[in-house]
Amino acid sequence: MTFNEQLITIVVVAAATMLTRFLPFILFPEGRRPPLFIQYLSGVLPAASISLLVVYCLKDVHFEESGMASIVAIVLIVVVHKWKKTCY
Amino acid sequence: MKTNAFKAAFPYTIPIAAGFFVLGISYGFMMTSRGFSCLFPIFMAMFIFAGSMEFVAANLLLASFDPAGTFFLTVMVNARHLFYGLSMLEKYKGTGWKKSYLIFALCDETFSINCSVEPPADVDRGWFMFFVSLLNQCWWVGSAAVGALLGQWIPLDATGVEFSMTALFVVMFLDQWETAREHRPALIGLGCSVACVLAFQANFIIPAMVLIIASFVPGYLKWKESRHDVQ
Numbered sequence: 001m002t003f004n005e006q007l008i009t010i011v012v013v014a015a016a017t018m019l020t021r022f023l024p025f026i027l028f029p030e031g032r033r034p035p036l037f038i039q040y041l042s043g044v045l046p047a048a049s050i051s052l053l054v055v056y057c058l059k060d061v062h063f064e065e066s067g068m069a070s071i072v073a074i075v076l077i078v079v080v081h082k083w084k085k086t087c088y
Numbered sequence: 089m090k091t092n093a094f095k096a097a098f099p100y101t102i103p104i105a106a107g108f109f110v111l112g113i114s115y116g117f118m119m120t121s122r123g124f125s126c127l128f129p130i131f132m133a134m135f136i137f138a139g140s141m142e143f144v145a146a147n148l149l150l151a152s153f154d155p156a157g158t159f160f161l162t163v164m165v166n167a168r169h170l171f172y173g174l175s176m177l178e179k180y181k182g183t184g185w186k187k188s189y190l191i192f193a194l195c196d197e198t199f200s201i202n203c204s205v206e207p208p209a210d211v212d213r214g215w216f217m218f219f220v221s222l223l224n225q226c227w228w229v230g231s232a233a234v235g236a237l238l239g240q241w242i243p244l245d246a247t248g249v250e251f252s253m254t255a256l257f258v259v260m261f262l263d264q265w266e267t268a269r270e271h272r273p274a275l276i277g278l279g280c281s282v283a284c285v286l287a288f289q290a291n292f293i294i295p296a297m298v299l300i301i302a303s304f305v306p307g308y309l310k311w312k313e314s315r316h317d318v319q
Binding site for chain 1: 128131132135136137138140141145148149150151152153155158159162163165166167168169170171172173174175176177178180181182187191192194196199200203204254255257258259260261262264268271272273274275276277278280281282285289290292293296297300301304305307308311312
């Protein structure tokens, strides 16, 4: 890619990212109450989103090659996290 | 008043800063060790400010030019921000001019703080959330800059360093699991995502989001019922 093409790519990524962030606020502006279902979703989506993110990170793991390393690393993360919390 | 909000916000961003230092430095390092100039990761951190997508973009920039494909991939990878926006509709109301920046800077970590933390009573919530967002972005841009400079000067093989992002999300998952009143939303997210990864592989995100929303309908109907019973 030429430098200009790279710049355009970055602008596209930034614009698409902003679209995903601003769209809900454009669709449901202040003053108008969002539908009840949307209000319900605001309570439950955060947790579901993080699960989605974890799966997204792990989907590219090739379990045949470095899979074992990833699994060990994740187990370590969980163990350290639990241990750190109980040490406070 | 603003100083109070800043002082209140700062401690919450420290754990995020720690995560960002590792993630941001590895991101900046990866970019420059692949031959990009320092300015690339710094500007991407400033204007995209979405860690996972910045990592993906690094690969895109080395592939062939495909703006349409890039656009759709970005929407897909960042689609979770739609969820964050929905979740913050109420909380970001009445924040005035700060709202544009609050929305622009709504990354995963800022979302996790702003959607769950109640600032102390004497602190203005709008300014609190603003400083959380701003501080987090400073940590991110700063770490990317440090990583970029290190990458220029230290010739190291950076393979596997992106795992720090996975680590961050695993920890976020654990945090929210521990504080959640009920685990069904997290499990629904997990189940739908895994099912869609198996069915769609790389393009799983949008089907997963559709499936997640559909899976919440029964819970929503029950919740609606119980509201009417109370009224």
